[in-house]
Amino acid sequence: MSRGKKFAALTLLSFIVLVIVGAKFSGHQGDATGTRTGSLSDYLNASGSPDAKDVPISQVGINQLASEAGHLRVSINFTWLLMTGFLVLFMQVGFAFLVTGLTRAKNAGHMMMMNLTSFAVALLAYFAVGFALQFGGIAPVANLGGIAPLNGLTPHGNWGLIGTHGFFLQSAHGYDVGVMALFLFQVVFMETAGYIIIGAIAERVSFAAFLLAEVVMGALIYPIFGMWVWGGGFLAHLGQSYNWGHGAVDFAGSGVVHATGGWAALAMAVVLGPRLGKFNRDGTPNAFPGHNLGYVVIGTLVLVFGWMGFNPGSTFGATDLRISVVAVNTLLAGCCGTVTALAWTNAKWGKPDISMTCNGMLAGLVAITAPCAFVAPWAACVIGIVAGLVVCYGVWFFDHVAHVDDPCGAVSVHGLCGAWGVLSVGIFADGTYGDGWNGVSGPVKGLIYGDGGQLLAQVAEVVVGFAWAFGLFYVIFKLAKNFMAIRVSEAAEIEGLDVPEFGAHCYPDFVLVSHEIRGDHDNGDSYALSGDGHGSSTQVP
């Protein structure tokens, strides 16, 4: 057996052993059936009434009624959380269409396979380790009946770094309906950060390196940063420790999800280097047109639909009627981003660019993800318009100035617009929502409503997020480069990755015309690509 096989077998074996050990020794003292989750106290706590102990014993009948109501309240929130989680899960379909359409036909199978396996591999990593690191210390969550088992915060107080309960969804009584509901909703968010990377590393990354990226993302990079903002960590507590507004406020994850994915994508794109022939010797880029703009548009629209779960679901409950504001703000920003990119490309190049218009829509959605619950509709429009401009200049910047090859614009859409979204909370939050957010009383207010401290906390999230996701991904893949092939061979890249990596063409019934590349990306006249569309694969029946 080769070293690689031994390593894989050992990993699998220890995974199974840990699951069994967890099942044997964790005990099932969480609420695994759901009958004890949601009671009178939930009704009283969540509706702002006095504590249960203040209610006279003579009111037993009313207590039973209220207990039913409390259970119902939590049930409605569970339903909302799970349904919106399923919508977010569907975004995986949109992303698969989007990135496959934006790349060449000869790599389509590879693109689809990455989208499929990113889901499974990252989910298992998150199940084993990531979820506990991120949310192991988040309890209580009132909307979901408390989630009592998840109360392992390390270190305690304002400087939390990791959670410690819920490894394998079993440790510390993690086998609990509330924990499972939270897991489902959070794992699909992690998946989003995981598959964002694909857009920037497409058409040259080796499958093995990609799987490593997904494990690292699902087990460490995403959960730990997510903990700092969402799991009771130090960024969330900047309001209490430094008086910076409410601490880092990131409603549905412009920073936690999108910027993390975008910065990790940037790090990997830099370490991998550009695709063969992408840049000429003088640094000017060549276009590699995507093979199916229909896929790109379908994918974008599927993503918009999924975003209706991504943002409104992040209230963790349908009993919070702010969900309608969140949903409408999300659509407004997405459409403003679309129109901005459409107008900008039309003004700049004479015709609206289809794929850039799609990127504009996603840019608006990414940017509004953090502020969607805290801003007025007019501000959502402004945030979307700025995001549309950021993505257009971002794609131009990485192509023409930074010379980082990002086939699908992942870094511009998710990294830059994610950062913009986080900052925009600190500017536009209008003080109508978020009373008590991160343990700070009063609603969340941005700079123009008089709270400059909030903007400081947002800047802190952006800076820490970039250093963490970009820094660690860069280091990990610089090291990985020494003992594994993180990039496919030149021959495989020219032929297309489908057959060298998976032994099957995505489109076997067509002749894929691979264009010869004279010279290569390091030396020689790599601009001299023969064939149409400079290296695009065209199908000839």
Added chain:
Amino acid sequence: MNHLITAIIKPHKLDDVKDAVRAAGVLGLTVSEIRGFGRQGGKTETYRGTEYTVDFLPKVRIDILVEDHEADKIVDVIASSARTGKIGDGKIWITPVLRTVRIRTGELDSDAL
């Protein structure tokens, strides 16, 4: 003796050409989707902010076998039905054919059309 008429035309003119040559008495033709360039040498477009040249533009190639005395008339029919007056209308040429055989019956030359 038969002649082979080969025409390279704009793809969207295919139906017009087909109807016109049918009306002129042609019994069959062969169509292929092809790509190529002429004096214009392709054209430039912008994709995500980067210019690229489409060197080979899509065209349709039509092959028609006709009796030699029909050839000039059919060429005129094709030319008038395929013409748009703009760059890239295409070309037509005629080649003499040494032998034509109908596979099913073994008939030869003009009987094989």
